[in-house]
Amino acid sequence: MDSPLSRPALLALSLLLLALYLARRHLARGKNRTYPPVAGTVLHQVLNFGRLVEYQTELSRRYPTFRMLTPTCNYVYTVEPANVEYILKTNFANYGKGVMTHDVMEDLLGDGIFNVDGAKWRHQRKVASHEFSTRVLRDYSSAVFRDTAAELAGIVAAAARGAGERLDISDLLMRSTLDSIFEIGFGVNLGSLTGSSEEGAAFARAFDDASEQVLYRFFDLFWKVKRFFSIASEAAMKRSVRTIDGFVYAVIDRKIEQMGRNHQEFAKKEDILSRFLLERERDPGCFDNKYLRDAIGKMQYLHAALAETLRLYPAVPMDVKYCFSDDTLPDGYAVNQGDMVNYQPYPMGRMKFLWGADAEEFRPERWLNDDGVFVPESPFKFTAFQAGPRICLGKEFAYRQMKIFAAVLLHLFRLEMWDADATVGYRPMLTLKMDGPLFVRASLRRP
Numbered sequence: 001m002d003s004p005l006s007r008p009a010l011l012a013l014s015l016l017l018l019a020l021y022l023a024r025r026h027l028a029r030g031k032n033r034t035y036p037p038v039a040g041t042v043l044h045q046v047l048n049f050g051r052l053v054e055y056q057t058e059l060s061r062r063y064p065t066f067r068m069l070t071p072t073c074n075y076v077y078t079v080e081p082a083n084v085e086y087i088l089k090t091n092f093a094n095y096g097k098g099v100m101t102h103d104v105m106e107d108l109l110g111d112g113i114f115n116v117d118g119a120k121w122r123h124q125r126k127v128a129s130h131e132f133s134t135r136v137l138r139d140y141s142s143a144v145f146r147d148t149a150a151e152l153a154g155i156v157a158a159a160a161r162g163a164g165e166r167l168d169i170s171d172l173l174m175r176s177t178l179d180s181i182f183e184i185g186f187g188v189n190l191g192s193l194t195g196s197s198e199e200g201a202a203f204a205r206a207f208d209d210a211s212e213q214v215l216y217r218f219f220d221l222f223w224k225v226k227r228f229f230s231i232a233s234e235a236a237m238k239r240s241v242r243t244i245d246g247f248v249y250a251v252i253d254r255k256i257e258q259m260g261r262n263h264q265e266f267a268k269k270e271d272i273l274s275r276f277l278l279e280r281e282r283d284p285g286c287f288d289n290k291y292l293r294d295a296i297g298k299m300q301y302l303h304a305a306l307a308e309t310l311r312l313y314p315a316v317p318m319d320v321k322y323c324f325s326d327d328t329l330p331d332g333y334a335v336n337q338g339d340m341v342n343y344q345p346y347p348m349g350r351m352k353f354l355w356g357a358d359a360e361e362f363r364p365e366r367w368l369n370d371d372g373v374f375v376p377e378s379p380f381k382f383t384a385f386q387a388g389p390r391i392c393l394g395k396e397f398a399y400r401q402m403k404i405f406a407a408v409l410l411h412l413f414r415l416e417m418w419d420a421d422a423t424v425g426y427r428p429m430l431t432l433k434m435d436g437p438l439f440v441r442a443s444l445r446r447p
Contacts, residue, residue, distance in 0.1 A: 033334035036076055039066040045219045052215075052428045053317045053346045060347040065333050071221065074339045077318075079351050082330040084343045085380040087321055089388035095341060098322020104217045107241050108210045125393075132393045138400075141184050145401045148180045149408040151193055156413055160442040166418045170438035173405065178204055180401060186251050199247055206243035211429040213237045218320070218340075296403040300374045304367035306402050307374070310384040311355075312362060317346035317432045319386065345383040346432065354381055413442045 048055035096117040109115040113124040159165040191197030226234040379387035418439035427435040
């Protein structure tokens with residue numbers, strides 16, 4: 001990702017931001033408000049962008065709640081569960097997406113459920129909540145996950161029978177997930193796992209690139225200028241969005257065409273897009289194509305292992321909320337209207353004051369009671385699925401997929417690291433993704 005300034009210029013701007021902060025604090029004297037400690041500026045985050053989650057974790061060990069200065073507002077970060085509960089539930093109405101977040105993410109997420117507030121969010125949430133709760137979708141998704149897991153197992157088996165072929169298990173699991181989600185969400189076989197769809201592979205690459213650029217916009221003071229002139233990273237962003245839109249709109253158009261040809265047969269479809277299109281037919285004004293684009297329980301130890309994985313490696317490492325009016329968090333720190341308030345699932349999973357001295361160790365047993373039964377943690381401490389009114393609707397859906405994939409692979413194969421000393425880094429994106437391959441060696445448990 002390109003940096004718009006040299007290091008000396010970044011240092012000069014950091015000093016300027018500090019001066020602006022001191023001036024604002026001087027003007028605010030007499031208000032008797034205590035603000036979170038300043039840990040740096042947004043420019044420090046630019047300098048550490050390639051290792052952002054690690055940088056944020058280091059700061060969080062020093063300051064459970066802190067802020068980074070920007071020219072216009074504070075970026076506030078917290079790992080305090082009481083603050084998380086207050087932001088996501090107790091005072092939910094005061095913390096939302098806001099104009100800034102919507103602007104930053106609009107090119108990628110449009111006016112979808114992940115990028116809107118108010119009536120738009122409530123309407124989409126209501127429709128999606130109903131769909132995710134239906135038995136039809138549960139049964140259909142389970143069948144898709146089983147079929148995809150079998151396809152994945154076939155690829156791993158071929159490598160296991162070969163001459164010690166190494167597998168990038170991270171890439172295989174990501175492609176399996178992508179295929180499953182498109183089959184369930186759109187009724188389309190993307191073919192990214194087998195490599196049969198070049199369009200699907202191009203879509204996946206474009207989505208990852210756009211996700212990285214969207215995150216970078218939060219720290220790039222000049223991203224709107226670059227977008228206006230279509231230069232540097234924003235030129236790449238436009239190409240990525242063009243690829244994403246072209247692929248997804250083609251899927252939607254194909255679905256609408258199918259619906260027109262045989263409505264009775266279409267009504268039997270079980271994927272989410274088909275069901276959303278039927279909802280649009282009942283209420284023609286509620287969805288357009290852009291709107292649509294945006295739009296195993298007994299295995300206790302496996303469930304604990306998956307929860308432990310998500311504690312340390314949450315899908316969304318940080319999540320931001322816009323503060324709509326001046327407020328004071330439960331830990332006593334003040335936030336101002338316009339501040340961007342972030343809770344941090346990735347750093348939270350590594351805080352010893354939350355998880356004990358072994359916080360950074362992978363230990364599924366922490367989730368089990370003396371009878372070996374899974375015991376959930378507060379969603380304001382274990383924040384991998386968010387919490388409150390915006391809690392992830394796909395939580396059980398995600399666990400179901402992970403359990404099926406894991407059960408199939410672990411039943412059939414032994415997997416070990418190709419290089420026992422290999423280290424892993426993460427690509428800075430809205431979601432947590434490795435910045436390179438994770439090679440493993442597979443062997444058959446039953447020849």
